[in-house]
Amino acid sequence: MRILRTAQKSQATLAHPRRGAALMLAILVLFALIMIVFQISMNAGTDRRIARNDRQLTKFDLAIESVLLQVFEDLAEDAASSQESDAGGGGGGGGLPPLPGGEEEGGAESGPTDSRKDVWARPQRTEINGVALRILIQDENSKLNVLTMLTEDKDEADKAFDRVVRVLDLCRESTSEDIDGGEARDMAESMRDFLQSRENAVLPVPSLLTDEDTESDFGMPLTLREFVVLDGFEGKHFRDYRDSDGAVVHSIASFLTISTSLSTYEEFREDIQEASEQTGADVGVADSGGINDGKGEEEGLDGEGASGSGAPDPTIVSGGAGNAGHAVNVNTASNAVLHSLMDRNEISWTFLDDLIAYRNEEEEIEPGLEETEPTYDEYGEEIVERKIFDSLEELEEVYSWDTNEPALRDEFLNHLTVESNVFSIFVTARFSTSGDQDNQGDMSREALEEAEEKGTDLTRTVRCLVWRYQDDEDWVLVPLERWEVLDYRPYEVLDYPDEER
16 A cells, blocks of 8 residues: 555656646747737738728829819819900000000900919818818919020020029028028029039930930920939928928929920920021020020010910920010019019019018908908908909009119019919828818818828828910810829918918
8 A cells, every 4th residue: 555655646746747838838829829819910900001091092092183173174264264354454464564555465365364362372171072182272483483594695594593592592581491592502503504414414314395406415304303313402492391490491392493484386386487587597496495595575486385376286395485484473473582583782672572562461442342252261261352463564553663773673574474374283182090080171270280280190292283375265274294292291382471380
């Protein structure tokens, strides 16, 4: 019996470690299963969120496309209605004062008058299929055309260069990202060298309709962003953002452009042929394409180049002369652009300040006219109707206009127009990823701005560049750049920006 109990005790002692190992093995297997299930759950959740975002981005694209089509129609209708009202009231829309008699040269019908009073010039909000959308439109005619630095007239080219320097110097003033005068000059020189030395360009040189075999070093960029590769330029120069102090910093593309003064290829060739016949010289494409050559309309080039006739070739190029390449819309040009048109020793900056103040004054209702129904901005606040310039002759109503010398006033007028025909359309789509998407129509201004500023929502911003021209009696919208996805949300350029916006 003693031997049996000893054997049983030994077996019990040996069995105890084996039971502990099995328990540890079971725990490890359980942990492994938990990790596998957790990983599967995480992967499934991530895939679900990716699929949800992809589906939402597809909804974004469809909603943005719907908005763009509507904006195209609105821009065409705006031009037609504005032209009709101008024809009835005798308002001119050209870049130069009308000739004696109140009619433009050749009896041509004046174009529409464009201003911030137009519906397209006011930021708008809408909602399509649960997607919150914000539409902001900038007219390219409110900006300086950098291609004017390529004019053959050296004096005019130098003046155009100085204008670019001034606008770069002024466009980010009063922010921590201000571009000083020396840096602005270096940037402008890089841009000019890039345009005049394309064979040495960093980027591949595209083949354009305006290329001339004898001018292999001469070329024009397809987008303003091509300058980002040049010395002195950074990616931040082509974005809207807030600086370290919270102030809005605008992209230089809000003040500079390469997209104004357009014509159809058919008109472009006709202009060249006409100039060749009148001058008795063989005018090449590079001699008159897309830049102001300082010769004016009397040399045979179409000043605006955007009226169209018959069934024009949809291919478009930069073209025109006179002031078409550099004239900016006095109703929509920013503070920086207006102050850069001429040196402050030539045109009084006090007058320019008065000009901006004038177009921000409340418009008085003429006696006998009924008050129109109020309109509201994107936040539901009533819009105060401001004064606009229906023609350049109305600049005489600006206080301190007479303080400028007559010759310099005429030169200043040659930089201005009241028409716009090229537009950048920015559409920002937003969807709350928190699952509690609010109707933006029910949100206050502060709530909307906070939701957009925090950057946690799923957003997509698309830019579309279009050209509006008249073909016979119809207004046609031609996309120049149909769809560009941006990595920033654009801000409206204001005359008097709110410090807290």
